[in-house]
Amino acid sequence: MSPHMLGRMLQRRPAVAVAGALVAVVGVGWVDRVTGDRISFSLFYLIPVAAAAWVAGSRIGVLVSLFASVTSLLGDVWGVGFQDVVPVWNALVRLGVLLVIAIALAKLRTSLEAQRELANTDPLTGVLNPRAFDAIAERELARYLRYQRPLALAYIDLDRFKLVNDTLGHSIGDRLLQTVASELVAHVRPSDVVVRMGGDEFAVLMPETTLEEAGVAFERIREQVLERMRFYGWPVNLSVGLSTCSGPGSTVDALIADADREMYEDKRRTASRREASTTAAQPAPVA
Numbered sequence: 001m002s003p004h005m006l007g008r009m010l011q012r013r014p015a016v017a018v019a020g021a022l023v024a025v026v027g028v029g030w031v032d033r034v035t036g037d038r039i040s041f042s043l044f045y046l047i048p049v050a051a052a053a054w055v056a057g058s059r060i061g062v063l064v065s066l067f068a069s070v071t072s073l074l075g076d077v078w079g080v081g082f083q084d085v086v087p088v089w090n091a092l093v094r095l096g097v098l099l100v101i102a103i104a105l106a107k108l109r110t111s112l113e114a115q116r117e118l119a120n121t122d123p124l125t126g127v128l129n130p131r132a133f134d135a136i137a138e139r140e141l142a143r144y145l146r147y148q149r150p151l152a153l154a155y156i157d158l159d160r161f162k163l164v165n166d167t168l169g170h171s172i173g174d175r176l177l178q179t180v181a182s183e184l185v186a187h188v189r190p191s192d193v194v195v196r197m198g199g200d201e202f203a204v205l206m207p208e209t210t211l212e213e214a215g216v217a218f219e220r221i222r223e224q225v226l227e228r229m230r231f232y233g234w235p236v237n238l239s240v241g242l243s244t245c246s247g248p249g250s251t252v253d254a255l256i257a258d259a260d261r262e263m264y265e266d267k268r269r270t271a272s273r274r275e276a277s278t279t280a281a282q283p284a285p286v287a
Contacts, residue, residue: 021048029071053102061102069095125181133195152214155259161200239267
């Protein structure tokens, strides 16, 4: 197992990492006591403390630091007792160093995770951005190609969104995009992936979903989103295109292109229906 895979496994199971850190502290303490003053093993307490703080956070890092300091103190006084304050002083200094390192590492990991989240998230709507979508879609496509599990994609465009921006202002347009994103997240499954592709376009990647199942789902989702649009009085419509993987030669680009093409077909059908409805509503010319 590679160090990267081991690190990911421990992050998913912090209790295992903490238990391992405590066992490692005891081991270092035992070796430190056996070797006595000939060899100092104080530096090796950093390893379990750093691992616990990185995987489980600052609180656990502090607790493991305390445990390591007490263990080192017991190793120093084992069999000789507290003859002076030097072992206590050494333990306190060691504790201070371990605490600084544990807290710094925990904050560093939190900062890195926040930066990673920002790099994968659309700043306006909070859903994933195209960069994150590409990585997830490639992984799901590989799963489809290996196991032949169904995979569908919905591509969504907001019709007349520019009208909202021009007449109601960009702040309302931003609020509209945020509302659409939150409605999509609320009404898809936890396994589905909602992405803002840019501008007024969104996509939903739907693992374990056939084209027919995606169609049924988006009939419901489209109506729920439009209901929210009508509630706010925003004159927008949703054009939706659906696609699915079609064989061994499937690619993410082809999946997007097929969905995009279907989305424009849906847009044309909607425009045709609207035009026919307007024509039918006009009074007949007087002979």
